[in-house]
Amino acid sequence: MNLPSYYRLKKSAAHRAFDASRAFGAGRAFGAGLLVGVWLAAEAASAASFIMGDAVSLSQLSHRYNFLAYTVQGKNLELRTKFNTFTFEGDTRKVEFNNILVWLNAPVARHWGSWTIRDLDVDKTILPLIHPSQALKSESWRLVILDPGHGGQDPGASDLRRNLEEKRITLELAQHVRTILQKYNVDARLTRGSDQTTDLDQRCLLANRFGADLFVSIHLNAAANSESSGIQTHILPPAGCPITESAFVSSRDRVAFPGNRHDEANMVLGYYLQKSLIKYTRLEDRGVRRSRFYVIRNVACPAALVECGFISSRNDRTKIMTSAYRDNVVRGITEGILTYLNMVKRAQALNP
Ligand SMILES: [Zn+2]
Structure with a gap:
């Protein structure tokens, strides 16, 4: 074992x-x-307490960054600029940015009568979304690595009765995304090009050896609860923050990984992948979540891991089995990547 x-x-x-x-x-x-x-x-x-530095009230944040309006209705807290809206849910880590769910690193909490957000979430979540040019000014756009999850001895999630294996679908999706990216003159390569067992270390080593500028790992999901359904995109939490699945910070969560050098870019990348996947698949939005998966913490470039529906859900599975749905997933991933790359180019033009 x-x-x-x-x-x-x-x-x-x-x-x-x-x-x-x-x-x-x-x-x-x-x-x-x-x-x-x-x-x-x-x-x-044995986890340490939830310590992540100072906090600021949402009304102070509204003044500091010239939001047009801050409204409070019970636990529904809304910050608006001319083009963007953040909708926070008080006492939770949920915020919607222009109707796409993003998980904060810490809950928005009431303090002395005001709703407050951690400075760390202002820096690593809010600002990258409203000022992507600032968040992406040190990033590059030349080489995209696509990582089809699992392979070979590792089938991933499967439903053999229906002849569904995650490893085969992720490879097909990644190959199609690569083909379209290449039509847009984007250099895109895969961590595996066939049904071969590929260690997680190998995937990261390959991306780092090639000098990847962007890494997207492609997966399908599975859960014991057959009701679980929808799309989720994982990015690395900043060092010192818990994963979305946990409310606690363990000693291991304090480690800064190579991926943490790109916290702000990870946020932008994760958001635009999730946004375009929801746009094309119209599946439930489970949000941009924080996880310390091996590949996204160990590649030395902005990275995200997308989960494009649940093989264990009847609703999702019925769609996953159709080529129309898979085409929409390919469109979603491709458009998310292209949006990100264009934002990097714009950031470089604005910050020569
Ligand atoms: Zn998987």
Whole structure:
């Protein structure tokens, strides 16, 4: 038995459930799930408190960055500029930016009668979204690495009764995205071009050796709960912040990874991928989430991991089986990448 490393287990609940069943065989998945649960609970119990520096009230933020309006209706908190709207949900980490869900690193909380947001979320979430040219001024746009999830011995999520295997679908999606990007004269390469077992280290080494400017890992999701449905995009949380699946900061969360050199660009990339995937697939928006998946924390460029629907959901699966849906996923990923690359070019033009 070869247990994946701690961090590989710190995936979404959906991926945890799936990985456990794969590692232990379907019949032993429940025991594995229990083991993981106990392990994570122990980690949570020893977790340090939620300390992430200072906070600022949303009304101060509104003045500081010249928002046009700040309105409060119960826990519905809205900040508006001429073109953009942030809608926060008080006491949670949820904010919608122009109707796309983004998960903050810390909840917006009431303090002395005012709703406040952490400075860290102002710097790493809010400002990159309203000032992408600033967030992207040190990034580049020449080489895109597409990473089809799983492969070879590792099928990923599967429904063999319906002949669905994540590894085959992710490869097909990545190949189509590459073809379209190349038509736009974007240099795009894959971490695997066939059904071969590809270690997570290999994927990162390859991206880093090629000098990737952008890394997008492509996956489908699976969950024990067959009602779970929709699209989610994962980016790395800043060092010191919990993953979206957890409310606690463990000692391991304090480590800064190579991917953390691109916190602001990760936010922009994650947002535009999620936005265009929702636009084309019209599936439920599960948001831009924070996770420390191996590939997105260890590549030395902006990175995101997209999960393009749940194989375990009847609703999503019916769509995933159609080429029309897959084409829409390809359009979503491609448009997200192209939007990001154009923003990088604009940022370079504005910051020569
Ligand atoms: Zn996967």
